[in-house]
Each structure stands twice: as C-alpha cells, then as structure tokens.
Amino acid sequence: MSTRLFFTLGSLCSLVALMVACEKVMPSAAPEDELLDGPVAELSYEQSQRFLLGDVAFNDEVFTPEMGLGPIFVATSCGSCHAGDGKGHPFTTLTRFGQIDETGNKFLAQGGPQLQNRAIPGHMPEQIPAGATFSKFTPPANTGLGFFELVSDTDILAMADPDDLDHDGISGVPNYGSLPNYVTPFNNAIPKNGKYIHRFGKKAAAYNLLHQTVNAYNQDIGIASSYDPVDVYTHLTIDPEISTQTVNNVVFYLQTLKSPIQRNQGDPEVQNGRLIFDRINCSGCHKPTLKTGPSSIKALSNATFQPYTDLLLHDMGPGLDDGYTEGSAKTYEWRTPPLWGLGLSANSQGGGYHLMHDGRAKSIEEAIQLHGGEATSAKNKFVQLSATEKNNLLKFLRSL
Amino acid sequence: MKKLATILTIILITSLTVKAQIDPKLLKKPGSDTVKQTLNMDAVYDRPFVAVGKLPVSVGGYMEANWQYTGTDGISDGQQFQFRRMTLFVASSIGKRIKFLSEIEFEPADKEIAIEFAALDLELHPLLNLRGGMIMNPIGAFNQNHDGPKWEFTDRPIAMTQMLPATWSNAGFGIYGKYYNTNWMFGYELYASSGFDNSIIANVENRTFLPAAKENTERFEEMASGQPLLTGKIAVRHNKIGEIGLSYMGGIYNKWQDDGIVIDDKRRLDVFAVDFNTTLPRLHTFITAEWAWIKVNVPSTYTQQFGNRQQGGFADIVQPILKKTILGWQKATVSLACRLEYVDWNVGKFVETGENIGDQLWSIMPGLSFRPRPQTVLRMSYRIQQQKDLLGNPPAKTAAIQFGLSTYF
Numbered sequence: 121m122s123t124r125l126f127f128t129l130g131s132l133c134s135l136v137a138l139m140v141a142c143e144k145v146m147p148s149a150a151p152e153d154e155l156l157d158g159p160v161a162e163l164s165y166e167q168s169q170r171f172l173l174g175d176v177a178f179n180d181e182v183f184t185p186e187m188g189l190g191p192i193f194v195a196t197s198c199g200s201c202h203a204g205d206g207k208g209h210p211f212t213t214l215t216r217f218g219q220i221d222e223t224g225n226k227f228l229a230q231g232g233p234q235l236q237n238r239a240i241p242g243h244m245p246e247q248i249p250a251g252a253t254f255s256k257f258t259p260p261a262n263t264g265l266g267f268f269e270l271v272s273d274t275d276i277l278a279m280a281d282p283d284d285l286d287h288d289g290i291s292g293v294p295n296y297g298s299l300p301n302y303v304t305p306f307n308n309a310i311p312k313n314g315k316y317i318h319r320f321g322k323k324a325a326a327y328n329l330l331h332q333t334v335n336a337y338n339q340d341i342g343i344a345s346s347y348d349p350v351d352v353y354t355h356l357t358i359d360p361e362i363s364t365q366t367v368n369n370v371v372f373y374l375q376t377l378k379s380p381i382q383r384n385q386g387d388p389e390v391q392n393g394r395l396i397f398d399r400i401n402c403s404g405c406h407k408p409t410l411k412t413g414p415s416s417i418k419a420l421s422n423a424t425f426q427p428y429t430d431l432l433l434h435d436m437g438p439g440l441d442d443g444y445t446e447g448s449a450k451t452y453e454w455r456t457p458p459l460w461g462l463g464l465s466a467n468s469q470g471g472g473y474h475l476m477h478d479g480r481a482k483s484i485e486e487a488i489q490l491h492g493g494e495a496t497s498a499k500n501k502f503v504q505l506s507a508t509e510k511n512n513l514l515k516f517l518r519s520l
Numbered sequence: 521m522k523k524l525a526t527i528l529t530i531i532l533i534t535s536l537t538v539k540a541q542i543d544p545k546l547l548k549k550p551g552s553d554t555v556k557q558t559l560n561m562d563a564v565y566d567r568p569f570v571a572v573g574k575l576p577v578s579v580g581g582y583m584e585a586n587w588q589y590t591g592t593d594g595i596s597d598g599q600q601f602q603f604r605r606m607t608l609f610v611a612s613s614i615g616k617r618i619k620f621l622s623e624i625e626f627e628p629a630d631k632e633i634a635i636e637f638a639a640l641d642l643e644l645h646p647l648l649n650l651r652g653g654m655i656m657n658p659i660g661a662f663n664q665n666h667d668g669p670k671w672e673f674t675d676r677p678i679a680m681t682q683m684l685p686a687t688w689s690n691a692g693f694g695i696y697g698k699y700y701n702t703n704w705m706f707g708y709e710l711y712a713s714s715g716f717d718n719s720i721i722a723n724v725e726n727r728t729f730l731p732a733a734k735e736n737t738e739r740f741e742e743m744a745s746g747q748p749l750l751t752g753k754i755a756v757r758h759n760k761i762g763e764i765g766l767s768y769m770g771g772i773y774n775k776w777q778d779d780g781i782v783i784d785d786k787r788r789l790d791v792f793a794v795d796f797n798t799t800l801p802r803l804h805t806f807i808t809a810e811w812a813w814i815k816v817n818v819p820s821t822y823t824q825q826f827g828n829r830q831q832g833g834f835a836d837i838v839q840p841i842l843k844k845t846i847l848g849w850q851k852a853t854v855s856l857a858c859r860l861e862y863v864d865w866n867v868g869k870f871v872e873t874g875e876n877i878g879d880q881l882w883s884i885m886p887g888l889s890f891r892p893r894p895q896t897v898l899r900m901s902y903r904i905q906q907q908k909d910l911l912g913n914p915p916a917k918t919a920a921i922q923f924g925l926s927t928y929f
Contacts, residue, residue, distance in 0.1 A: 128847070135923060142589040142599070145902070147917035149594020182726040189722075196726055196825055200910075209911045210872040211824065238823045241718065241774065242784040245821050470875060470911040 153381035157205040160419035174373025188361030190342040191243040192236035201259040206468025208259025217254035222448045234339040253443035256478035266375035270412035273310040279430040290404040292432035295324035297447040302347040324455035325446035380461035393516025400501035405456045428459035437492020463518035563665035581608040584668035586924025617643035647697035658709045658753040659769040661795035668926035672857035672889040679832030685731040690714040705757040714739040715749025716773035721826040745772040762798025787817035809835035827866030834861040849892035859885040878912030896927040
C-alpha cells in the first residue's frame with residue numbers, strides 16, 4: 121500500500137470514527153433529580169410539541185420595545201425571572217403596593233398593584249405613591265404548577281382550620297378572590313359569596329395558571345394580550361402584543377413542567393430529618409402530600425405528589441407583615457410556599473439562597489428562624505433541636 | 521436584493537465564459553502568501569486575486585464549509601453540515617494610485633447577500649490615502665482580517681463576533697497611511713462612518729449586543745443619531761517582534777431626536793481594542809490575540825440585563841509541526857493550534873445585591889490543521905466551553921467537534 125493511499129485511508133477512517141463517537145465527548149446532562157425544568161412523563165407527541173412551543177416562548181422569547189416591551193416593566197422575558205424554572209433572584213424581585221385589606225387596592229389609578237420599576241430609554245419608571253404600603257416578591261419556582269392547579273377546592277378546604285379547632289396553633293384559610301372575565305372556574309370549584317379560592321402567588325392571589333400568566337405578561341413585561349388588553353402605561357385598551365396561542369402555549373408549558381424529584385432519599389440522616397419535620401410540626405402547614413383530580417394529561421391525572429404546602433394562607437407574624445396584601449388575605453398572611461425544589465434554589469438564584477417572600481433569608485436556617493405567627497411553635501422547636509437534629513432536618517430540606 | 525443577485529449571477533456566468541474562452545496561461549495569480557508579514561490593515565488587499573490578461577480587474581474569493589457536532593449539558597441537535605459563507609472579491613486599478621476593491625458575502629443560512637467592503641482608495645501620498653464607500657471599521661484586527669482561510673478554526677472568535685460586531689461595515693470616509701523602513705512598519709486609519717442604534721440595548725439577545733445593529737440596513741442611508749461614528753487605529757510592526765494595534769471606535773449611538781424634537785438623551789458608545797500578533801523565531805509559533813473593552817451609556821432607569829461595560833478577547837496559538845511534501849503537495853503544513861477565549865457581556869455588580877453580574881463565557885479550543893497550500897486549510901477542532909447566565913448560576917457546559925475546510929479561490 122502506498123504512503124499516499126495509507127495516509128488518505130487513515131484520515132478518512134479517523135473522520136468516520138470521529139463522527140460516530142462524537143456523542144462520547146459531549147458534556148453529560150445533570151442527573152434528572154438536579155434539574156427543575158423538563159416535562160412531566162408520558163406526554164403524547166402532540167403534547168410534547170406544545171410543551172416545546174411554550175418552552176421557547178417562556179425561556180427564549182425576549183421582548184424589545186418594538187415587540188411591545190413596557191414602556192414600563194420589570195423584566196424583558198419570562199425566563200429572566202425564572203432561570204431554569206427555579207426561584208428568582210433579587211434582581212427580578214418585583215414590588216406590589218397599595219392594598220392594606222380585603223376592601224381592595226386604593227392605588228390602582230396610580231399604577232397599582234405592581235410597580236414597574238424599569239422603563240425603556242426615553243421613559244421614566246413608576247415610583248411608589250406617597251402613602252402606599254408595599255411588599256417585595258421574589259419570583260417563585262415554576263416546577264410542578266400543573267399539579268397545584270388540579271388540587272380540588274374540597275381538598276384545600278379540608279386542610280383549612282380557620283378557627284383552629286384542633287388547637288395546634290395553626291389555622292390556615294384560603295384566599296377568596298374575584299375572577300377576571302377570561303377565567304373560567306374549575307368544574308369542582310366551591311365559590312363563596314361569588315368569590316373563588318385562589319392558589320397561586322405569594323398571597324395566593326391568582327386563580328389558575330392562565331390568570332397568573334396573563335398577569336405576568338401584562339404587569340411584569342408590559343405585554344397586552346387578548347385576555348388583558350389594557351396597557352400598563354397608558355391604562356388604555358390596545359391591540360394585543362402577543363398572540364393568544366403563545367399565551368396558551370406558555371400556560372400549557374407551566375401546566376406540564378415536571379415536579380421536582382427528591383434526592384438522597386435513602387440517606388438515614390435525610391430520613392431522620394423527615395421525621396423531625398413531622399415531629400416539630402413543620403408539616404402542619406407544609407403538607408407533604410396532596411393529590412390531583414382528573415386531567416387529560418396522563419401524568420397529572422389523579423396523582424399524588426409531594427409539594428410540602430397546603431396552598432392556604434397563614435398568619436406569619438409581625439416580622440413578615442409588610443403592610444401590603446392581595447385578595448382576602450391579611451397583610452400578615454402568606455400562602456405556604458411549596459418546599460419541593462428548595463435544595464436546588466441556589467442553582468437558579470446565582471449560587472446563594474434568597475428565601476422567604478422577598479428573598480431576605482440567605483439560608484434555609486435563617487428562613488426558618490424568620491417564621492412567626494402560626495409557625496412560632498415550630499420555629500421554637502427547631503431552635504431547641506440538638507445540632508445533629510438540626511443538621512438532619514436541614515439535610516432533609518436540602519434534599520427536596 | 522433580487523437585482524443584486526441577478527447582476528452577480530451575470531458577472532459569474534460572464535467570468536466563467538471568459539475563463540472558458542481564454543488561455544489559462546493568461547490568468548495571472550500573484551500567488552499571495554496569506555500568512556506573510558503585513559499589517560492587519562492590509563488584509564483587504566492581502567488576498568489572492570486572479571487577473572485576466574491585461575484587464576485592470578482582478579477577482580478572487582473564499583468559501584467556508586464544515587461539519588460539526590455540538591452539545592450542551594447532555595442535549596445535542598446532532599450532526600450538522602454547514603455552508604457558512606462564500607465571499608467574492610473584485611479589485612480594479614482605475615488609474616494611477618486609484619483603486620477599488622469590493623467584497624461581497626453570501627451567507628445561505630441567513631439568506632443574506634451583503635456588501636462587506638466596497639471602497640475607492642485614492643493615494644495622495646503613502647502616508648495619506650483617501651478611502652470612501654463601504655468601509656470596514658478598523659476596530660481590533662479581526663474585523664478587517666477575517667477571511668476564513670487565514671484561520672485555523674472553523675468558528676470565528678466569539679468576542680469579536682458576539683461582543684464586537686465583526687464583520688462590521690458602514691458607509692463612510694476616511695484616511696489611512698503607512699510608513700516602512702527596513703524592519704519597522706507603521707500604519708494608521710481614521711474614518712467617520714454611519715454606526716449604531718438603539719438596538720444595541722434593545723434586542724432579543726437580552727444583553728447589550730453591538731452586533732444587533734448589523735440588522736439595521738437603514739444605517740447605509742440614515743444614521744440613527746445623526747452623528748458620525750469615529751473609528752481610528754494605529755499599528756506598529758517590527759519584523760522580528762510582531763505587530764501591535766491600538767484602536768478606538770465611538771460616538772452617539774441612539775436616536776435622540778426625531779423630526780427636530782428631542783426624544784431622549786444623547787447616549788455614547790466607546791470601544792477600545794488592542795491586538796497583537798507575532799511569529800516566534802526558530803519555533804515558528806504564530807500567536808495572534810485581541811482584546812476589547814466596551815462602554816455603553818445605558819439609562820440607569822432601564823435594566824441591568826443590558827450592561828454598560830463589556831470586555832473580552834481571544835488568543836490563537838498555532839504551532840506548525842510538519843512542513844514537507846505531503847500527498848504530492850509541496851510545502852504542505854500540518855499545525856497544532858489552540859484558541860483561548862473569554863467574554864464578559866456585563867461587567868459590574870447588581871444594584872440589588874452588590875454581587876457580580878454573570879453573563880460571561882470562557883472557551884478552550886485545541887485543533888489540528890492541514891494546509892496543502894497556504895490558501896487552503898482543512899481544520900479540525902474540539903471546543904470546551906462554559907457559559908454563565910446573568911445571575912451567575914452554574915454554567916452551561918458546551919462541547920463541539922468541528923471539521924471544516926476553507927479556501928481562497
């Protein structure tokens with residue numbers, strides 16, 4: 121064999137080998153239980169395609185002034201606030217103002233309830249009006265939201281104990297609110313005086329994921345839709361700046377995001393931490409298990425899941441009372457945040473923790489110690505735990 | 521665009537016809553060595569051209585194609601074959617010390633035909649030449665010296681194309697000149713041209729992104745700011761040491777008035793760049809590097825998503841390891857190469873936390889190239905890259921294998 125032929129064949133064989141083996145030298149994916157994004161299992165091809173459309177709209181679509189951004193806004197895209205579908209960062213923490221009780225927001229004419237603290241060039245952002253109280257809300261994680269939407273009102277009401285009949289110091293009430301005209305009540309809804317149980321958001325002020333999504337486009341990005349065509353700046357009705365289909369795709373995306381997967385479940389310290397979690401009654405509000413009703417999406421239908429929330433409002437004490445509220449919630453009441461995905465928070469919050477409703481807690485332990493009101497007893501029991509027990513509990517929480 | 525395509529097609533067909541009818545011996549190829557020592561500012565003329573007989577017009581061009589496989593955090597779109605671009609050059613000597621050169625680029629993936637360079641040069645004195653037309657702003661070195669066959673890697677440097685806007689051309693006028701003696705070369709360029717617009721801080725990249733202004737073809741007729749973008753560069757070369765270039769580009773970038781009415785503050789953009797290249801004696805190791813700093817006036821009431829400072833650059837190290845007759849090609853060269861890259865699209869700290877803003881990337885790309893002739897390169901590389909998002913979350917890890925070819929013709 122001549123040298124030229126040998127060289128040529130050798131080069132060609134090397135190239136073919138390279139093309140065949142290229143997958144082996146690519147970075148591997150993170151383990152499934154360390155990721156918050158991704159769809160629930162067993163979506164049909166059609167559902168998967170729709171999930172991807174929503175994924176692109178949520179994570180990749182960036183709004184510019186030409187596309188309708190603002191002119192006053194908080195963020196330029198959905199993904200800006202929910203990196204990797206996880207919790208947000210103080211950079212995109214939003215501010216709401218103007219409501220102090222269930223009689224409603226008295227500052228709607230002055231830009232309430234949400235402060236658009238940024239503006240495109242040539243415009244000025246909003247300022248909090250004099251006399252308005254306010255609260256800051258760090259963006260929550262998106263994972264598993266579709267499961268929450270399918271929890272029945274009956275189950276939510278079963279967890280409520282407004283008069284603390286069981287004398288555990290924990291009451292828990294739903295947030296009742298009015299529905300915008302584009303929202304259709306759930307089939308199994310249990311209204312009260314014409315108002316419906318809301319479940320999404322720090323104060324549980326959003327009814328379902330359509331309500332939440334339309335609000336976010338309008339109030340966070342300044343994008344008017346056919347559902348809510350009122351411009352956030354002029355307060356006038358304008359042409360939609362986003363297609364109805366895109367909004368629906370984003371809603372579907374949020375509905376079909378998988379639930380976080382607990383890690384290190386076999387670790388004895390994690391298992392012991394789980395027992396301590398029950399023993400000191402963290403689970404009084406952070407209910408470990410909920411169940412869904414029927415759904416056309418197989419993985420969501422009649423499923424049990426472990427979110428560690430009861431979707432109810434609780435008195436969290438004066439330390440967390442910002443003097444602002446939404447719906448029927450009191451200013452000191454907050455919806456129990458789900459704890460699933462807690463251990464992965466740092467992966468979406470810039471490497472550190474920014475916990476509680478406004479990100480004021482820089483660690484899980486600090487977050488626990490900020491609990492007051494109905495959670496005072498559990499907080500005190502946590503403080504009294506031995507160092508080992510605390511570590512086990514924190515290890516359990518980080519495994520979620 | 522259709523007209524342009526038609527004209528180009530006619531030129532191509534005519535050229536092919538002419539070529540078929542004439543004696544190939546009449547085609548004069550200067551045999552330009554594309555790695556010879558010249559200043560980066562000479563790059564537009566330092567290309568192999570073919571002249572037909574005594575016609576004052578010479579033509580040339582280059583093309584780039586490649587196969588690649590890329591993956592990020594376990595997700596890949598699989599294998600891709602890409603035809604990135606084909607570029608045609610047409611140069612002509614119009615008269616004594618008057619010449620014209622154009623560079624037209626076809627990028628099929630973007631369905632784009634773009635005039636990258638089309639300028640008339642008028643030499644008044646070697647130190648004073650006038651240039652006007654579509655000029656390439658001399659910021660850094662890569663913007664002017666970007667021909668695919670000159671480089672050992674399929675990808676262009678990220679900092680130069682995704683932070684600086686290479687290739688960045690504008691309608692404009694200016695002067696340039698060079699001075700030589702035995703070992704020293706000195707060159708300068710100074711242009712006033714059209715420039716940027718609001719899109720650099722309002723774009724779908726969700727970051728301050730100078731290349732966004734390339735989408736605005738209106739800049740060839742109307743400047744957003746109504747004020748020229750100034751670009752200047754000085755370069756010094758010693759044949760035994762290397763070349764260093766210092767360049768600046770700046771001006772008002774935004775539309776601050778419309779129909780005589782002031783609608784915004786005037787906002788400046790300033791870019792500084794330094795470039796360097798050398799060939800180490802004995803080892804013949806070729807090193808070329810470039811670094812740029814960008815400062816953009818972004819309104820404080822906007823969003824820190826769009827940073828007001830950026831920096832980044834790259835360094836290529838090319839080590840010839842074999843230079844001999846290979847497969848019948850005399851003086852064929854095999855080289856090892858490595859590119860180091862870094863870009864920070866948002867230098868600064870969050871107002872809310874005082875923590876560093878992310879949005880940065882680094883990459884290492886070892887490679888192997890084979891040049892049967894100096895004008896033709898077959899190249900293979902493996903990229904290792906990590907990119908952090910704005911918040912500084914754990915980086916996305918990317919790898920890429922590329923095999924490509926590029927040649928002047």
